[in-house]
Amino acid sequence: xxxxxxxxxxxxxxxxxxxxxxxxxxxxxxxxxxxxxxxxxxxxxxxxxxxxxxxxxxxxxxxxxxxxxxxxxxxxxxxxxxxxxxxxxxxxxxxxxxxxxxxxxxxxxxxxxxxxxxxxxxxxxxxxxxxxxxxxxxxxxxxxxxxxxxxxxxxxxxxxxxxxxxxxxxxxxxxxxxxxxxxxxxxxxxxxxxxxxxxxxxx
Amino acid sequence: xxxxxxxxxxxxxxxxxxxxxxxxxxxxxxxxxxxxxxxxxxxxxxxxxxxxxxxxxxxxxxxxxxxxxxxxxxxxxxxxxxxxxxxxxxxxxxxxxxxxxxxxxxxxxxxxxxxxxxxxxxxxxxxxxxxxxxxxxxxxxxxxxxxxxxxxxxxxxxxxxxxxxxxxxxxxxxxxxxxxxxxxxxxxxxxxxxxxxxxxxxx
Numbered sequence: 001x002x003x004x005x006x007x008x009x010x011x012x013x014x015x016x017x018x019x020x021x022x023x024x025x026x027x028x029x030x031x032x033x034x035x036x037x038x039x040x041x042x043x044x045x046x047x048x049x050x051x052x053x054x055x056x057x058x059x060x061x062x063x064x065x066x067x068x069x070x071x072x073x074x075x076x077x078x079x080x081x082x083x084x085x086x087x088x089x090x091x092x093x094x095x096x097x098x099x100x101x102x103x104x105x106x107x108x109x110x111x112x113x114x115x116x117x118x119x120x121x122x123x124x125x126x127x128x129x130x131x132x133x134x135x136x137x138x139x140x141x142x143x144x145x146x147x148x149x150x151x152x153x154x155x156x157x158x159x160x161x162x163x164x165x166x167x168x169x170x171x172x173x174x175x176x177x178x179x180x181x182x183x184x185x186x187x188x189x190x191x192x193x194x195x196x197x198x199x200x201x202x203x
Numbered sequence: 204x205x206x207x208x209x210x211x212x213x214x215x216x217x218x219x220x221x222x223x224x225x226x227x228x229x230x231x232x233x234x235x236x237x238x239x240x241x242x243x244x245x246x247x248x249x250x251x252x253x254x255x256x257x258x259x260x261x262x263x264x265x266x267x268x269x270x271x272x273x274x275x276x277x278x279x280x281x282x283x284x285x286x287x288x289x290x291x292x293x294x295x296x297x298x299x300x301x302x303x304x305x306x307x308x309x310x311x312x313x314x315x316x317x318x319x320x321x322x323x324x325x326x327x328x329x330x331x332x333x334x335x336x337x338x339x340x341x342x343x344x345x346x347x348x349x350x351x352x353x354x355x356x357x358x359x360x361x362x363x364x365x366x367x368x369x370x371x372x373x374x375x376x377x378x379x380x381x382x383x384x385x386x387x388x389x390x391x392x393x394x395x396x397x398x399x400x401x402x403x404x405x406x
Contacts, residue, residue: 049298049336060287064294071290084263087274091267095252101304133252 003028006043007053008035010201011165013065014053014102016158020151022190024076056134066093066155068099072153080146091098092137092145096152099130100159101165103166119167131175138177143184157185165201206231208271209246210256211238213404214368216268217256217304219361220275223354227279240406246390269296269358283349292355295340295348299355302333303362305357305371310351322370341380346387360388368404 005021007014007067009032021028033040042049048063055061055068055104057167062068070093073079102122109115114184134156137145160182172179186195208224210217212235224231232275236243236255247253251266257270258264263272273296276282283289303327311317337359340348348355363375375382389398 048261049301051301057287062287062290066296067290067294067297070293072284074286074289083258083274083277084265084278087265087270089268090273091265094267094270098252098254130252131207 001058002056004008004031004056005029005053006033006056008033010035010037010203011163013158015161016053016151016154017053017065018157018177018194019185019188019191020069020076020078020154021071022194023154024078024189026072026076036046057122060149065096065102068124069093069151069155078149078151078154080150083154084202086147088152090148092152095133096155096159099126100163103124103163117144122167127171128174129149131171133179135175135177138181143177149188150186153181154187157182165203201202205259207234208232209234209236209257209259211236211241213238213239214361214365214406216361216365218364219354219357220256220258220268220272221397222388222394223272223275223279223281223357225397226357226391227281228393229275229279236266254272259265261382267356269300272296272354272358276304276308276357281352281354281357287393288349292349292353295355296358298333298336298356299362302329306366310369325370326372331375331377333405334374338378341384346380347385352387352391356384358390360385365392368406 003021004024005014005016005017011201018030025096033043038044044084047054048061051063053065053068055072062071070079070090078091102118105123106115107120109118141147144150145156158176160178164170164172170183205230206224208217208220208231211218221233227325236246241247245397250257251264254266256268256271257266258275265274272292273282283292305321309318309325312321344350347353348359359381363381366377375385390396
């Protein structure tokens with residue numbers, strides 16, 4: 001069945017999906033729209049809620065990055081089978097997205113003074129609030145959120161890399177267990193080969 | 204196993220969890236903090252990410268409203284077993300929460316002029332953008348998001364009622380299929396009895 005992932009030509013909230021698909025050895029069409037050209041009205045109007053990413057499998061379509069990531073992960077045994085363990089990982093990815101929502105506020109702000117203030121607050125407060133917690137959870141679970149590789153680990157790495165791009169920082173450097181996870185995911189079979197050919201992202 | 208749900212004394216993002224638990228005939232301690240007293244520092248500091256709701260089952264705890272709702276729904280067969288169908292419902296609840304995030308922006312804004320502008324935009328644009336789509340999806344699926352009652356239906360009703368409270372409106376009145384779903388959920392066994400004794404929410 002043909003698989004297509006539509007997103008911008010940036011890491012953002014789809015890079016973790018790309019990593020999962022490459023790790024799973026899945027063949028998929030990686031359709032990318034240039035940031036400088038987005039929104040392309042005809043494409044945006046065709047999206048169910050006007051937002052990317054969009055995932056297609058045969059003639060079925062799915063929106064929302066976390067719904068897509070969870071689905072492709074479930075196909076590749078990157079989700080635990082126990083409902084409570086699933087719920088714990090769900091909570092973790094939502095906690096990661098709570099951090100990401102602050103980056104989105106920063107990206108969307110057009111007033112220069114307010115934008116700088118948001119950036120300062122993220123760098124000085126939000127990063128440590130969230131990442132000290134992620135660090136602690138990873139440490140308590142052998143370096144992964146659930147004791148072994150799962151979709152939540154991919155989500156964290158994708159968001160770390162995206163936050164770094166938009167903030168011009170290297171969040172993981174202050175958090176050794178997060179940093180180790182980033183390196184582990186980037187060295188996974190499939191992901192490694194993808195990264196070797198992927199062009200660097202710019203804004 | 205003892206069950207506890209901690210949240211504010213308001214519908215917000217936990218009412219759908221309360222509805223699901225009552226519908227499932229689950230005994231749980233419904234712990235509520237008064238809005239006027241929140242944040243209570245000692246409670247807030249004890250929460251894993253400083254946020255309510257928090258769900259406890261025996262000595263295990265879970266944060267994030269959607270993780271909790273999905274988990275309790277999974278215990279009550281309110282989730283489909285097919286992974287694709289699950290993913291479609293996941294996307295739907297995230298789409299519903301995209302609408303809710305606009306209400307949160309409205310709630311958090313302290314500047315009166317900006318707050319009014321956000322409210323106008325929600326009432327004049329966001330409501331119809333999202334609810335015309337929800338209406339269409341419900342219509343195409345016999346009045347439920349997946350052709351029969353699921354957790355996504357509870358999430359929609361909870362968010363509709365919360366948005367109504369904060370905006371002082373009645374969103375569902377313009378969308379007959381959404382309105383029918385709200386009435387259906389409110390008349391479910393367990394939910395009906397809960398509503399009969401629940402005090403009206405005020406801000």
